[in-house]
Amino acid sequence: MATRTRNTATANRRPQTTARASQTAAIPTEWGQTGAIERLRKMMVIRAFEEKAEELFSLGRVHGTMHLSIGQEASAVGAASALREGDYLLNTHRGHGHCLAWFGSEVQLMMAEFMGKETGYCRGRGGSMHIANVDANNLGANGIVAGGLPISVGVGLSIKQRGTEQVCLTVFGDGGANTGAFHEAVNMASIWQLPVIYLCENNQYAMSMPMKRAFNIPRVADRALGYGIPGVTVDGNDIVAVYRAMQDAVARARAGAGPTLVESVTYRWRGHSKSDKQAYRTRDEVKEWQAQDPIRRFGRVLKLAEAEFDAHRAWADQRINEAVTFSEASAEPKIEQILEGIYA
Amino acid sequence: MRELTYVEAIREGLNQAMAADPRVFLIGEDVGVYGGAFGASAGLHQQYGAGRVVDTPISEAGIAGACVGAALTGMRPVGEIQFMDFITISMEQLVLQAAKIRYMFGGKATVPMVLRTPGGSGTGAAAQHSESLENWFVHIPGLKVVMPSTPYDAKGLLLAAIDDDNPVIFVEHKLLYKTKGPVPEEPYRLPLGQTDVKRVGKHLTVVATSIMVPRALQAAEQLAAEGIELEVVDPRTLSPLDEGPIIQSVIKTGRLMVVHEAHKNGGFGGEIVGRVAESEAFDFLEAPVKRLCGLDVPIPYNRTLEAAAVPQVADIVREAKKLVG
Numbered sequence: 297m298a299t300r301t302r303n304t305a306t307a308n309r310r311p312q313t314t315a316r317a318s319q320t321a322a323i324p325t326e327w328g329q330t331g332a333i334e335r336l337r338k339m340m341v342i343r344a345f346e347e348k349a350e351e352l353f354s355l356g357r358v359h360g361t362m363h364l365s366i367g368q369e370a371s372a373v374g375a376a377s378a379l380r381e382g383d384y385l386l387n388t389h390r391g392h393g394h395c396l397a398w399f400g401s402e403v404q405l406m407m408a409e410f411m412g413k414e415t416g417y418c419r420g421r422g423g424s425m426h427i428a429n430v431d432a433n434n435l436g437a438n439g440i441v442a443g444g445l446p447i448s449v450g451v452g453l454s455i456k457q458r459g460t461e462q463v464c465l466t467v468f469g470d471g472g473a474n475t476g477a478f479h480e481a482v483n484m485a486s487i488w489q490l491p492v493i494y495l496c497e498n499n500q501y502a503m504s505m506p507m508k509r510a511f512n513i514p515r516v517a518d519r520a521l522g523y524g525i526p527g528v529t530v531d532g533n534d535i536v537a538v539y540r541a542m543q544d545a546v547a548r549a550r551a552g553a554g555p556t557l558v559e560s561v562t563y564r565w566r567g568h569s570k571s572d573k574q575a576y577r578t579r580d581e582v583k584e585w586q587a588q589d590p591i592r593r594f595g596r597v598l599k600l601a602e603a604e605f606d607a608h609r610a611w612a613d614q615r616i617n618e619a620v621t622f623s624e625a626s627a628e629p630k631i632e633q634i635l636e637g638i639y640a
Numbered sequence: 641m642r643e644l645t646y647v648e649a650i651r652e653g654l655n656q657a658m659a660a661d662p663r664v665f666l667i668g669e670d671v672g673v674y675g676g677a678f679g680a681s682a683g684l685h686q687q688y689g690a691g692r693v694v695d696t697p698i699s700e701a702g703i704a705g706a707c708v709g710a711a712l713t714g715m716r717p718v719g720e721i722q723f724m725d726f727i728t729i730s731m732e733q734l735v736l737q738a739a740k741i742r743y744m745f746g747g748k749a750t751v752p753m754v755l756r757t758p759g760g761s762g763t764g765a766a767a768q769h770s771e772s773l774e775n776w777f778v779h780i781p782g783l784k785v786v787m788p789s790t791p792y793d794a795k796g797l798l799l800a801a802i803d804d805d806n807p808v809i810f811v812e813h814k815l816l817y818k819t820k821g822p823v824p825e826e827p828y829r830l831p832l833g834q835t836d837v838k839r840v841g842k843h844l845t846v847v848a849t850s851i852m853v854p855r856a857l858q859a860a861e862q863l864a865a866e867g868i869e870l871e872v873v874d875p876r877t878l879s880p881l882d883e884g885p886i887i888q889s890v891i892k893t894g895r896l897m898v899v900h901e902a903h904k905n906g907g908f909g910g911e912i913v914g915r916v917a918e919s920e921a922f923d924f925l926e927a928p929v930k931r932l933c934g935l936d937v938p939i940p941y942n943r944t945l946e947a948a949a950v951p952q953v954a955d956i957v958r959e960a961k962k963l964v965g
Contacts, residue, residue, distance in 0.1 A: 384713065419746035426744040435712055436745060439736075446705020446733050453706055454713040457665065457691065477732070480702035487697070637747025638781050639880075640805035 323597060324536060327377075332598055333608070335377060335535060339369035339591045340612035341403060342393040346566075348616045349392070349410060349424075353570055358411055362424045363390040367533075367565035370590030371497050372397045374538025375465060375560070378546045384433045384451050384464040386444030388497070389425045390564070391437035394467055400432040407619035413626035420629045421637065433462075441502075442472035445481035445494075452490025452555075463491040463549040471502025473516045482555065486523040489554035493545045496557065497532060499564040504576040517559040525555050532560030533590040536597070563588070641822035649791035649823045650680050650756075650812065653798035654718065656827040658688055661716060664802060667694040667706055668720030677722045678758055678817050704730035704755065708738045708807075711753040716802055724759035724811065725771040738807040739782030752805045754798070760813040760851060760901055761950055767938035770946075772902035774849075777809045778879045778911065784808045784832055785878040789853035791821040793876055796830030804832060813851045813901075835882040837889065841869035843964045845889040845896050847912050848872060852899040852951060859956035868964050878908055886912065887919045894926035895963050901950045904933035932959050 323332045346364045353362065365372065372393030376385075381399045388394075395406060409416025409427050417427050428436030435451070438444045448466040455462045472478055473496050485492045496516045500507050513519070520527025526548070530541040538560055545556035563585035567574050574582075595605045644652065657664045665688075666681055672695035675682030685693040696703050700721055707717040721727045727734070738751050761770035777785045784806050788794040794812070801808040838853055839860050848856040853874045860870035871889050875881055890896050896916055898909035909931035916922065916929065934950045 386709075417746065418744060418748070421746050422744040428745045428749065430712075430745055430749045433713075435709075435749075436741070440732060443732065443737055446702050447709035447712070447737060448705075449702055450706040450709020450711070450715075450717065451713050452709070453665075453667075453694070454710040454715045457710075457715060477701050477705070480697075480699035481705065483697060484699060484702045484706065488694075637743050639784075640742060640750045640752075 322536070324539065329598070335373050336591070336594050336598060337608050337612060338373045338397055339535070339594065340609050341615055342369045342372060342396050343591060344609070344612040344616040345392055345396060345403065345406065348620060350566070352411070352620075360423055361569045361571075363569055364566040365390050365393040365564065367585065367590070368497060368499060368562045369393055370535035370594065371495070371532040371538055371560040371562050374535040375467070375495055375542050377539045378542035379463065379465060382433060383462050384435055386435050386448050386451065386464065386466045387437040388444070388467050388469060388472070389437060389439055389441070390469065390497075391427065391467070392424070395427050395429070395434060395437065398429065398432060398434045401429065401434075403615055404619040404622040407616070408623040408626050411623040412628070413623050414629045415623070415626040419637070442468050442475040442477040444468065445472065445475075445477045448492045448494075449481050449484045449490065452485055452492045453488065455491050456488070461550055463493060463546055465493050465495060467495045467497060469502065470496065470498040470500070470507045470510070470516055471505070472496070473519065474502070474510055482523050482525070482557065485555040486525050489552060491549040491552070492555045493542065493549055494555055494557045495542070496559045498559050498561050501564065501568070501576070503568040503572075506576065515559060517557055520557040523557075525557060527557040527559070529559040529561060532562030533588045533593060535590060535594050562590075642825060643820045644791050644823040645817065646791045646794050646812070646819050646821075647679055647817040649795040650798055651682060651684070652823070653795040654681060655684060655687070657718070657799060657802045658684065658692060660827065663714065663716045664718060665692040665694065665710075665715065666718050666720065667696060668703055669696055669698060669722050671695060671720050676720060678814065680720065680756070700726050700729035701733055704733035705737070707753040707755060708733055708741070708751060711751045711807070712741065712749060717753050718802060719753065719755045721755060721757040723769045724757045724773055725768050727755075727757055727773060730755070734777070734783070734807070734809070735780050739780045743782060750805045751807045754801045754808045754810050756810045756812060758812045758814045758817070760815060761939045761946055762815045764941065764943065764946065766941040770939035772900070772934065774809070774811045774878055775902060775906065775908045775911075778908060782807065783879065785811065786832060786876065787811045787850045787878055788876060789816065789848075789850050789874050791819065791823045793830060793836070795823055796828050797832065797876060799827055800829040800832050803829065808832070811850065815851050816854075819854065830876070832877045833880045833882050834876065835885040836874045836876055837871065837885060838874045839870065839872040841871035841893070843869050843893055843895065844960055845871045845873060845886070845893045846899060846956070846960070847886055847896070848874060848899040849878065849908065850901065852901060855951065855953050856899055856956055858953045859960060862953070862957050863960055868960065870960060881911070881915070883915045883919070887916060887921045890916050890921035891924045894924050896925070897930040897932055897959060897963060899932045899951050899956060901934050903936045904931055905936045907931070907933050909933050927963050930959055930963055932956060
């Protein structure tokens with residue numbers, strides 16, 4: 297098999313300028329204006345969910361921890377847009393966005409899980425880091441960095457043995473790309489040409505460790521060369537660019553030609569988790585990336601008037617508020633059921 | 641009845657499971673043309689092809705993960721970790737993924753996988769190829785741990801493990817592979833979580849696992865000549881443990897010795913003793929309980945030291961006499 301590593305010039309590790317943002321690809325014709333608006337709203341729902349999650353924490357209404365994906369919404373929605381119902385998802389700890397972008401996702405069941413309620417996707421047993429919707433082939437977020445990567449090998453083998461045309465989207469971060477699990481999994485998927493897409497969301501930091509100190513190569517996608525698979529780097533704040541790169545990777549996987557490593561270059565606006573003082577980066581750096589807000593950028597592509605943009609965001613906020621109302625009215629899990637669900 | 645070796649019984653079980661169910665497949669290092677490091681899958685590659693007998697690179701985390709992912713999506717994988725020592729590389733996938741996925745997902749997912757692995761010393765392979773790590777997994781809710789001691793148990797428990805909808809760690813023993821015993825030709829299943837009394841006796845309950853079962857039975861033969869009757873009890877499934885027959889046996893004999901190859905410190909023997917101490921059998925104890933286990937030492941290379949590191953028949957005889965005498 298020919299080895300090719302493509303590093304498209306649509307992204308690099310520094311924030312994009314507004315001028316570059318204006319180069320964003322046109323709306324895909326298959327989306328149309330309606331489909332595009334739908335995706336804008338999906339990104340807004342993710343943003344609103346994350347902001348509400350943050351608020352609920354600060355008010356002490358939820359416990360535990362959380363990993364917010366604010367600033368990374370285009371990556372989640374762009375990636376899911378290239379898939380179809382029946383495909384599989386293996387998600388990361390920073391996975392609220394992917395879960396919300398997934399097929400059949402119901403925001404109130406997400407919120408209920410986040411709030412630890414019996415009505416949540418996992419009956420309140422999983423929480424933020426372990427939200428799954430197995431019925432929709434969303435095989436779950438994962439509290440272990442790169443924990444889903446070895447699992448992707450099995451999902452790929454299973455698809456191959458069952459002879460279906462499904463594919464498996466496997467998401468991880470720049471941190472995950474430095475684990476041994478990454479190496480074992482991507483190599484196995486490559487030698488067996490498994491229908492898996494490895495989506496590395498390079499948000500610049502593994503907790504406090506900057507990408508440039510943790511890699512001695514400029515792009516995570518360059519690693520693909522060592523596995524004999526294509527590696528692509530895209531501007532992860534451009535939903536259309538993510539979608540296009542994913543489309544190629546999905547087509548390749550579905551055709552039985554094996555995995556692709558897609559690096560989506562983005563930035564997490566918030567700290568790693570709730571306790572992060574962010575001493576490892578400057579406010580200016582955060583602001584630079586905030587100027588590349590993936591939602592605003594897509595709003596400009598859609599040429600939406602400010603009022604229309606705000607109306608969509610208000611719709612998203614409304615959905616989140618309803619989800620909170622639903623969750624707060626939901627029952628807590630019963631202590632007498634604590635041992636349920638350990639064994640089948 | 642026809643006799644098979646322990647490894648032949650396992651191979652026959654694998655073959656029958658694969659023949660009956662297209663969802664069952666094997667995956668591991670050198671399980672294909674090579675037939676597995678100890679021959680457990682010999683011939684199956686030729687019979688079922690590379691698609692169902694999957695040779696892997698040296699990637700133990702990948703093997704375990706491949707089992708988890710395939711199990712989650714409708715298959716019934718049987719993985720092999722070539723030596724139990726190497727399961728250390730698979731721990732994250734087994735302990736943090738396989739064991740917990742069902743619970744974390746609110747009981748809405750199943751992970752029907754089996755991971756076979758040979759443990760134990762006695763082959764001169766020293767400290768990194770002789771581990772008995774079964775109790776690491778006993779400690780983890782969500783996993784089942786099976787340790788067959790005879791060819792008959794090996795086949796019946798393996799088929800039950802493959803049928804089970806939970807992740808099962810199936811611990812074989814290298815020195816048992818060549819031992820022989822009666823094995824029915826047709827497929828049969830021995831329920832997981834069912835303790836088996838391997839020899840009835842009245843003076844001392846010996847709870848033994850894996851290779852310590854045949855050693856305890858040999859010791860029982862010797863002691864019978866001296867009028868001491870050991871009751872040899874084999875849990876077969878360490879988790880979930882069927883403690884009833886153990887407790888009943890101790891009530892009958894009033895004495896308890898646990899024998900296993902794994903290190904004593906933090907070993908399964910402590911669990912057995914704890915269960916008995918918590919039970920109604922406590923009041924029937926006529927002597928302190930005894931744990932006869934592997935020494936707390938990395939398995940040494942030298943032949944004499946290696947044998948001295950784990951219980952032998954003579955050790956069981958000696959300690960039994962002390963307890964009964």
